[in-house]
Amino acid sequence: MAGKMLVALALVGAVCWIARSAPILPDDMRLSDEVRTTAGIGAVRLIIPPLPTPLVDAGISRNGIREDWKKQLEENHVKVVDDGEAPVLRLVVIFHTDESLPDAASYLCFLTLEQPVTVRRLDRGFTIPTWTGAGLGMKPMPEMARGFRAVLSVTLGKFLMRSRTTLSLPRSGDAGQVSN
Numbered sequence: 001m002a003g004k005m006l007v008a009l010a011l012v013g014a015v016c017w018i019a020r021s022a023p024i025l026p027d028d029m030r031l032s033d034e035v036r037t038t039a040g041i042g043a044v045r046l047i048i049p050p051l052p053t054p055l056v057d058a059g060i061s062r063n064g065i066r067e068d069w070k071k072q073l074e075e076n077h078v079k080v081v082d083d084g085e086a087p088v089l090r091l092v093v094i095f096h097t098d099e100s101l102p103d104a105a106s107y108l109c110f111l112t113l114e115q116p117v118t119v120r121r122l123d124r125g126f127t128i129p130t131w132t133g134a135g136l137g138m139k140p141m142p143e144m145a146r147g148f149r150a151v152l153s154v155t156l157g158k159f160l161m162r163s164r165t166t167l168s169l170p171r172s173g174d175a176g177q178v179s180n
Helices: 002-021 033-038 053-057 062-075 141-163
Strands: 043-047 088-098 101-119 124-140
Touching: 033 101, 033 124, 033 141, 043 062, 053 088, 053 141, 062 141, 088 141, 101 141, 124 141
Parallel strands: 043 088
Antiparallel strands: 088 101, 101 124
């Protein structure tokens, strides 16, 4: 019985090893335009608007978010720059309280990547969101700061996952032009 168990474990291990060493996705796989416009981002400019007063009262600051994101982005090889030509990561926060839950609040965080895009049909360039991520939370006021930071981190992580997609695009800090 022990011999059969050992053989089964060896087979499972071999299959896992082979699966990890082989390409899982075909080279010619068609990626969505959203993935393609986010892939390989090497630099971004951050826009973090003033925060709702209850978040500030809970200890959340724009500078704190900027520093947390800068660290997370740079650990993933995305520079934070002040260059007006760089793609923009913009935060939008919607904060809501309800009289029926006086000691709690909910928040919705939208993160958009905005880039210059040329719309051929209009023969005109625009700066538009080419990717949007969102996170939602609801916490009692004493736990607001920790919960809000966690939602922001997860939402930025969604962007980073997309930006790590590799194409035959060079990693660059410039915005480039995407044609639609």
